[in-house]
Amino acid sequence: MSTFSLDDERREFAAWVREIGARRLRPLAEAGTPGAVNRPLIKEMGRLGLLSRLFPGSCDDLASGQAASTDLCLLRENLARECTEAETALALQGLGSYPVLQSGSDEQVRRWIPAVAAGDAVAAFALTEPEAGSDAAALELAAEPDGDGWRLSGEKVWISNAPEADFYTVFARTTAAAGARGVSAFVVPADRAGLSGEHLEMLSEHPIGRLTFDGVAVRRDELLGEPDRGFRVAMRTLDLFRPSVGAFAVGMAQAALDAAVEHAGSRQAFGGPLRDLQSVSHTLAEMAMRTEAARLLVHSAAAAYDAGEQRLAGRAAMAKLLATETAQYVVDAAVQIHGARALRKGSLLEHLYREVRAPRIYEGASEVQRTIIARELYR
Known part of the structure; x- marks a missing residue:
């Protein structure tokens, strides 16, 4: 596959993802409870083989390899066009489990990865803290030595x-005042004594919460990778997933653009269809151009990752930045073209208007992406 086109097999796969997203997954998403894990949806995604696409090993060895970045982007964009809840569920399964896949022991992989692929276990990536968001190296969750393991507080x-x-990949400080070099990563089952949590009321279809660690015991065999090298574990996962955040945004932008094109072609105003008004047609053209530009930059960053090119941070940052900012513009413009009907509760654009804001913040806010890009210019 070139950076700028899909072969027939991938085109057919993209169409299949959109078809099952609309026919099989969207009804389950609509039946779910906002702000709660939709386990029937996740289980169906496992049954359909979507989650196992995250782990492209053999049927007997799902952990034998990680997904190509281009394939992640294909999955996320096309799911997002039809069912953002399914896209988010897939992305969170990958984000929470990939530290185990990439850095865990064979035993850890065997315990968790097949369950994630089947939709039987729900994963989470626990990095952010009250005082350590964009500056993830400043985290303070303490991992104090305790026998042959640690206690997290x-x-x-x-x-x-x-x-x-059902389990969390948790990043904790094992060496004080060491910045990124003093962080270790652990896989922590959710039923571990001393681990509790609460939901936070957020503008989100999926749950977002707070976790409290009150002397939670973790064993040495629950360490991911090496002690004090957990920041590498986190960045390795984020480097893979960052371009596909852009793909999620492109999928939302395309859905909004499609809706705007259809509406502008059928809605009559001022003696003809809206599309005949130059202000509307030029807006549609701008929406289409920005969406395609974002898609191409996402594909380029993903292809560079898969090709093993060096100095990928700047390209991944550009892809995420352009795509998420573009999606915000395109969805907002689609709302403007539709007028008040776009903000009716339960409509597609009302849903996208709520969903499109968060990707400009998580996995590195837009301002952080600009900092990364600028830093790469001087390396």
Whole structure:
């Protein structure tokens, strides 16, 4: 596949994802409870084989390889066009489990990855803290030595799928005052004594919560990778998933653009269809151009990752930044073209208008992406 086109097989796969997203997954999403893990939806995604696409090993060895970035982007964009809840569920399963896949022991992988792929276990990525958001290296959750393991004390916040996940990949400080070099990563089952949580009321279809660690015991065999090297574990996962956040945004932008094109072609105003008004047609053209530009930059960053190119941080940051900012513009413009009907509760654009805001913040806010891009210019 070139950076700028899909072969026939991937075009057919993208169409299949959109078809099952609309026919099989959207009804389950609509039947779910906002702000709660939709386990029937996740289980159906496992049954359909969507979640196993995150782990492209053999049927007997799902952990034998990670997904290509281009395939993640294809999945996320096309799910987002039809069912953002399914897209988010897939992304969170990947984000929470990939530290285990990439850095865990064989035993850890065997325990968790097949369950995630089947939709039987819900994963969560627990990095952010009250005083450590964009500056993730400043985290303070303490991991104090305790026999052959550690005890975790502190809290995490704004954690997707918390407090309903079945396990968490948790990043804690094992060496004080060492910045990113003193962080370790652990896989922590949700039923561990001393671990509690609460839901936070957020503008979100999926749960987001706070986790409290009150001397939570973790064993040495629950360490992911090496002690004090947990920040690498986090960044390895985020580097893979960051371009696909852009793909999620492109999917939302395309859905909004499609709705705006259809509405402008059928809605009669001032003696003809809205599309005949230059202000509307030029807005549609701008929406289409920005969406395609974002898609191409996302594909380019993903292809570079898959090709093993060096210095990918700047390209991934550009892809996420342009795509998420573009999606915000396109959805807002689609709302403007539709008028008041777009903000009717339960409409597609009302849903997208709520969903499109968060990607400009999570996995690195837009301002952080600009900082990364600028820093790369001087390397």
